[in-house]
Amino acid sequence: MALDSKIPEGPLADKWTNHKNKINLVNPANKRNIDVxxxxxxxxxxxxxxxxxxxxxxxxxxxxxxxxxxxHSIAAQGGIxxxxxxxxxxxxxxxxxxxxxxxxxxxxxxxxxxxxxxVSTNIIDQCVxxxxxxxxxxxxxxDNRSFGGVLVSRTFYAAGQTGQQLLLGAYSAMNRQIGRxxxxxxxxxxxxxxVIVDGKARGIIARDLVSGKIERHSAHAVVLGTGGYGNxxxxxxxxxxxxxxxxxxxxxRGAFFANPCYxxxxxxxxxxxxxxxxxxxxxxxxxRNDGRIWVPKKLEDAEAIRAGKLKPTKIAExxxxxxxxxxxxxxxxxxxxDVASRAAKERCxxxxxxxxxxxxxxxxxxxxxxxxxxxxxxxxxxxVNDDVLVKxxxxxxxxxxYGNLFQMYEKIVDENPYETPMMIYPAVHYTMGxxxxxxxxxxxxxxxxxxxEANFSDHGANRLGAxxxxxxxxxxxxxxxxxxxxxxxDDIRTGPIPTDTxxxxxxxxxxxxxxNHLINNKGKHPVDYFHxxxxxxxxxxxxxxxxxxxxxxxxxxxxELRAEFWKDVMIPGSADEYNEELAKAGRVADFLELGxxxxxxxxxxxxxxxxxxxxxxxxxxxxxxxxxxxxxxxAWEYKGEPKDAVLHKEELVYENIEVKERSYK
Amino acid sequence: MNLTLKIWRQKNANDKGKMVDYKINDVxxxxxxxxxxxxxxxxxxxxxxxxxxxxxxxREGICGSCSLYINGxxxxxxxxxxxxxxxxxxxxxxxxxxxEPFRATAFPVIKDLIVDRSAFDxxxxxxxxxxxxxxxxxxxxxxxxxxxxxxxxxxxAATCIGCGACVASCKNSSAMLFVGxxxxxxxxxxxGRVEAVDRVKNMVAQMDLEGFGNCTNxxxxxxECPKGISLENIARMNREYxxxxxxx
Ligand SMILES: Cc1cc2nc3c(=O)[nH]c(=O)nc-3n(C[C@H](O)[C@H](O)[C@H](O)COP(=O)(O)OP(=O)(O)OC[C@H]3O[C@@H](n4cnc5c(N)ncnc54)[C@H](O)[C@@H]3O)c2cc1C
Ligand code: SF4
Ligand code: FES
Numbered sequence: 001m002a003l004d005s006k007i008p009e010g011p012l013a014d015k016w017t018n019h020k021n022k023i024n025l026v027n028p029a030n031k032r033n034i035d036v037x038x039x040x041x042x043x044x045x046x047x048x049x050x051x052x053x054x055x056x057x058x059x060x061x062x063x064x065x066x067x068x069x070x071x072h073s074i075a076a077q078g079g080i081x082x083x084x085x086x087x088x089x090x091x092x093x094x095x096x097x098x099x100x101x102x103x104x105x106x107x108x109x110x111x112x113x114x115x116x117x118x119v120s121t122n123i124i125d126q127c128v129x130x131x132x133x134x135x136x137x138x139x140x141x142x143d144n145r146s147f148g149g150v151l152v153s154r155t156f157y158a159a160g161q162t163g164q165q166l167l168l169g170a171y172s173a174m175n176r177q178i179g180r181x182x183x184x185x186x187x188x189x190x191x192x193x194x195v196i197v198d199g200k201a202r203g204i205i206a207r208d209l210v211s212g213k214i215e216r217h218s219a220h221a222v223v224l225g226t227g228g229y230g231n232x233x234x235x236x237x238x239x240x241x242x243x244x245x246x247x248x249x250x251x252x253r254g255a256f257f258a259n260p261c262y263x264x265x266x267x268x269x270x271x272x273x274x275x276x277x278x279x280x281x282x283x284x285x286x287x288r289n290d291g292r293i294w295v296p297k298k299l300e301d302a303e304a305i306r307a308g309k310l311k312p313t314k315i316a317e318x319x320x321x322x323x324x325x326x327x328x329x330x331x332x333x334x335x336x337x338d339v340a341s342r343a344a345k346e347r348c349x350x351x352x353x354x355x356x357x358x359x360x361x362x363x364x365x366x367x368x369x370x371x372x373x374x375x376x377x378x379x380x381x382x383x384v385n386d387d388v389l390v391k392x393x394x395x396x397x398x399x400x401x402y403g404n405l406f407q408m409y410e411k412i413v414d415e416n417p418y419e420t421p422m423m424i425y426p427a428v429h430y431t432m433g434x435x436x437x438x439x440x441x442x443x444x445x446x447x448x449x450x451x452x453e454a455n456f457s458d459h460g461a462n463r464l465g466a467x468x469x470x471x472x473x474x475x476x477x478x479x480x481x482x483x484x485x486x487x488x489x490d491d492i493r494t495g496p497i498p499t500d501t502x503x504x505x506x507x508x509x510x511x512x513x514x515x516n517h518l519i520n521n522k523g524k525h526p527v528d529y530f531h532x533x534x535x536x537x538x539x540x541x542x543x544x545x546x547x548x549x550x551x552x553x554x555x556x557x558x559x560e561l562r563a564e565f566w567k568d569v570m571i572p573g574s575a576d577e578y579n580e581e582l583a584k585a586g587r588v589a590d591f592l593e594l595g596x597x598x599x600x601x602x603x604x605x606x607x608x609x610x611x612x613x614x615x616x617x618x619x620x621x622x623x624x625x626x627x628x629x630x631x632x633x634x635a636w637e638y639k640g641e642p643k644d645a646v647l648h649k650e651e652l653v654y655e656n657i658e659v660k661e662r663s664y665k
Numbered sequence: 666m667n668l669t670l671k672i673w674r675q676k677n678a679n680d681k682g683k684m685v686d687y688k689i690n691d692v693x694x695x696x697x698x699x700x701x702x703x704x705x706x707x708x709x710x711x712x713x714x715x716x717x718x719x720x721x722x723x724r725e726g727i728c729g730s731c732s733l734y735i736n737g738x739x740x741x742x743x744x745x746x747x748x749x750x751x752x753x754x755x756x757x758x759x760x761x762x763x764x765e766p767f768r769a770t771a772f773p774v775i776k777d778l779i780v781d782r783s784a785f786d787x788x789x790x791x792x793x794x795x796x797x798x799x800x801x802x803x804x805x806x807x808x809x810x811x812x813x814x815x816x817x818x819x820x821x822a823a824t825c826i827g828c829g830a831c832v833a834s835c836k837n838s839s840a841m842l843f844v845g846x847x848x849x850x851x852x853x854x855x856x857g858r859v860e861a862v863d864r865v866k867n868m869v870a871q872m873d874l875e876g877f878g879n880c881t882n883x884x885x886x887x888x889e890c891p892k893g894i895s896l897e898n899i900a901r902m903n904r905e906y907x908x909x910x911x912x913x
Contacts, residue, residue, distance in 0.1 A: 070723075070728040075725050122801035122803075126797075126799065126801050129795070130797055134806075136817075138813050140812055141807050142807055161727065165820070173794065173799050179790040239723045240721060240722050276696045277700070278700050282725075408725070408726065411752065477799050572709075581710065
């Protein structure tokens with residue numbers, strides 16, 4: 001099967017407008033006769049469900065949490081990008097497009113990214129109209145901050161809780177439609193399969209997580225807004241429930257899975273403290289606006305710090321290595337995430353790490369306190385030479401900007417970050433890979449769509465900060481609601497889709513068989529035992545840097561682990577009740593397949609690009625080395641065992657951007 | 666640390682439920698409370714027993730899923746945090762810890778420590794939104810400047826995570842802190858003023874319908890709220906409600 005990305009003809013800047021003008025529309029009276037299933041109620045799914053309902057479709061929305069408001073998007077901290085150019089610092093649609101394509105290491109689709117940049121400004125207007133309380137300046141206008149990989153201030157934020165505020169906005173839009181009866185919400189429901197009828201996605205099989213009941217739901221189209229799969233690593237910044245099941249089940253039914261090896265490792269997370277750890281906590285990247293990253297210059301200082309004999313505050317300025325500022329003077333501490341993460345690993349591998357395990361660097365606000373403090377002292381007419389006062393004033397400024405992050409850090413690490421620099425280390429954060437979609441966001445299964453982090457489309461090999469929220473809302477509010485009409489226009493006479501058909505029978509049976517196997521297995525080990533082992537393989541061999549030998553052995557090890565899981569997993573309780581272990585087992589089973597495809601994808605990509613760093617392909621300075629012949633999307637077709645998946649390539653053509661060496665120096 | 670846990674076990678909504686004792690050893694002070702329960706659970710599973718069911722997801726204090734009632738306090742003894750952010754360093758070796766679900770008529774128990782908080786969603790469905798089309802055809806966001814003070818207050822109200830600790834810590838099981846926060850967020854913004862009258866009436870009516878009690882100004886909710894939502898929001902809601910009824 002050939003991949004058709006359906007990119008519209010014409011100049012880049014006109015593609016989306018032209019496409020919208022030509023797209024088939026569904027008459028409002030007919031929308032009432034059309035059902036759409038939206039799985040996932042994060043920023044992508046929530047905004048899509050609300051908008052589709054607003055347009056008049058009958059929407060059934062599903063999430064595994066007890067309320068749509070708790071989707072993982074709630075945890076996003078830093079902000080959301082939009083090319084508003086409110087700051088007058090030279091931002092534009094083109095520049096946002098350019099930064100995103102460059103940041104993604106020239107591995108994303110031009111047309112999609114341009115559309116994203118184009119609709120980004122609408123998102124802010126929409127959210128403000130919905131009552132999202134973004135940060136404001138004293139004049140009453142919206143405030144902005146800066147994120148890694150860019151030289152303009154285009155990030156809108158609401159303290160360190162931007163994702164929460166945006167999700168509550170989307171949730172409120174959903175509430176309005178639930179209240180009107182246009183959305184039927186299924187909380188605590190997990191989708192376990194897609195049902196295909198005559199080659200089209202026509203429904204899902206879901207499990208009610210409270211009663212354990214298996215349910216059939218039909219619709220004219222199915223939208224997956226089910227988030228990313230970073231939890232394949234066990235430890236990540238993702239919420240505990242985040243999983244790949246929906247995307248993977250769609251993959252098994254014919255949706256190609258694209259670029260599974262593109263994982264973003266976030267540079268500023270709280271370091272791992274011990275084996276008990278269940279997840280890693282992110283400290284927003286916006287901290288890099290004001291915090292400076294360093295390690296000691298001298299090995300003996302690093303050793304003394306690790307041994308607890310030396311305090312970082314006692315190390316003189318000239319003995320500190322601000323390695324990002326040293327290596328990348330143009331961007332300094334604001335280099336993109338892949339660059340910052342690798343640089344931290346490089347220093348720690350060289351022996352300069354600062355926590356007990358040697359896997360941490362400092363994020364220091366001392367300079368920021370003094371800089372802001374002096375400003376405040378001047379404004380208030382106080383003594384600028386009084387260091388104690390200045391520091392205190394500066395700390396207050398920092399507190400209003402990042403207070404909740406500082407508080408979170410203190411709760412977890414039990415150290416006051418106002419007095420001693422924070423310790424950070426990279427952690428798995430976001431997955432750029434996902435279900436392959438065309439320009440209309442449709443997967444290779446007709447009628448099955450994927451939006452938000454669940455698809456692969458806009459971030460290439462690396463995602464710039466504050467771009468995932470932008471993409472989720474762009475897809476959900478402004479792109480999918482148009483493009484899905486094009487497909488549904490053919491369905492106005494179809495009528496309701498029956499669920500008592502052989503296709504639903506078959507899908508339900510496969511779901512039941514899977515569950516029965518798991519519950520009756522009575523093996524030796526709980527689910528987490530396997531998940532943790534999978535995570536170790538993934539981190540050690542498919543993590544921040546990879547090589548052919550490790551990847552080959554990872555493929556075999558994961559296959560063995562999977563066999564062992566199916567033989568030895570132990571799940572207490574029964575299938576017809578609330579059973580978290582059972583739900584977890586199903587998710588880990590899918591991770592065990594995805595992990596293998598992940599390694600296979602990483603192995604065939606013989607180049608380094610963004611979040612995919614192959615040790616064999618680096619420049620003498622240790623930077624990622626891209627290779628022209630790998631300028632494509634790898635889209636995998638399911639053929640039974642993940643190692644047998646078949647590769648399809650979507651060549652990436654750059655007509656509006658010159659593909660250059662990516663440099664932040 | 667070695668601890669004794671007294672945990673509420675209840676098979677399902679119809680089961681009567683009871684407290685059960687568990688011993689747990691070698692608890693590290695760096696663990697979060699939920700990680701301590703993870704360790705307990707893996708031990709239980711290995712013994713062929715059913716793990717303790719509890720709600721959780723983000724483990725970062727923001728999703729509002731986790732909901733334990735620990736030693737008689739919602740989210741336990743630490744202030745300004747949810748259970749996932751509570752660390753074992755707040756306890757001492759040899760402690761006995763009581764762990765129960767959030768109890769309120771409007772929050773029926775689903776299993777063990779998990780309760781059904783969908784009443785909150787239904788209150789939101791009744792009016793917790795601004796009626797604007799999600800079409801993107803809205804005016805430029807900077808066309809309506811908003812006083813920074815109001816924007817900050819709206820934000821503070823909007824940081825409520827819907828956890829229900831306020832309900833659980835109130836002797837009347839009142840949901841007024843939660844509803845007050847929601848009403849306030851919109852009441853403070855120019856965009857939300859247009860339908861303020863209907864909003865507060867509908868939300869309050871739904872809140873009463875769900876079986877939450879009334880506020881008698883004890884203030885326990887404010888003390889236990891992990892997000893520091895202030896009682897001012899209840900006052901604001903009451904003003905809005907009064908005004909709405911006068912207008913009628
Ligand atoms: C700690 C943290 C901070 C972040 N900060 C930022 C930031 O500042 N800026 C930024 O742009 N991005 C940020 N990100 C990334 C961003 O939050 C996510 O990429 C984005 O929110 C994903 O949204 P989504 O709607 O695609 O999926 P999610 O929000 O993950 O939603 C997934 C939905 O799918 C449902 N679901 C999943 N599987 C199933 C199933 N099988 N059945 C039923 N329902 C299912 C879930 O219930 C949920 O409703 C951050 C991420 C993390 C982890
Ligand atoms: S008001 Fe506070 S305690 Fe109540 S639901 Fe909101 S965050 Fe939780
Ligand atoms: S698990 Fe999300 S707030 Fe505790």
